[in-house]
Amino acid sequence: MDAGTVGQAIGLFTVTNVDDILILSLFFARGAGRPGSTRRIMLGQYLGFAAILAASAVATAGATLLPAAALPYLGLLPLGLGLWAARQGWRDRAGHGDEAPPARNGGPGALELAAVTFANGGDNIGVYTPVFATAGVGGTTAYAVVFLILVAVWCLAGKYLATRPAVARALGRWGLVLHPAVLIALGLFILIDGRAFGR
Incomplete structure (x- = not known):
């Protein structure tokens, strides 16, 4: 694995996944203080990204x-998950007045984050496919290894942001609004940008 390929892989991953930092921070804030949430969030991010890599590899092979x-x-x-999260947040708030709702035991689930990661990865697939096609098997393997290492770095960065006192306070105060709002906005962006509603 040469330094040029590693550098290109880092640049490509960073450009195509910069928006994931905010999403990961919101998930980590939602899971704060809940046993096993870090493990589930990382598992979900890896599952979602592995699905993106698999879809890119299959597309590279011509299918x-x-x-x-x-x-x-x-x-x-993400639109459906955002609407569901908004509904849950509304119900929790309605049941507890101005108090913060009690923490749920489970926190965010791995499959929930995997679905959001994969849905947000449509542009990644579009970018990775031609790169993999020209990189060959060895180059594609190198890209995949670097990408999978960087997924862990992204998770650590998201957790770091979510645990900074100022950010944690803001997310603790506004998380019930921000989490569904970001997911709904992401879903609408994917639908509109992909012209799901016509040209």
Whole structure:
């Protein structure tokens, strides 16, 4: 694995996943103080990103898991999760007045984050496929290894942001609004940017 390939892989990952830092921070804030939440969040991020890599590899081989016309509809996943989170937050607030609602035992689930990560990865698949096609098997393997290492770095960065006192206070105060709002906005962006509603 040469330094040039590693540098290109780091740059490519950073550009295509910069928006994931905010999403991960929100998930880590939601899971604060809940046993096993860090493990579940990291597992979900890895599952979602592994699905992105698999879809990119399959597309590179000349097949597609989903037709291009279906990719914008992946936005329905974060949109649905955001609406569900908004409903839960509203119910919790309604039941507890101005108090913060009690922490749920489970916190965010691995499959929930995996779905959001994969849905947000439609652009990643579009970028990774031609890169993998020109990199060959060895180059693609190198990219995948670097990407998978960087997923852990991204998770650590998200957790770091979520645990900074000022950020943690803001997320603790506004997390019930921000979490569903970001997921709904992400879902709408994917749907609109992919022209799911027509040209």
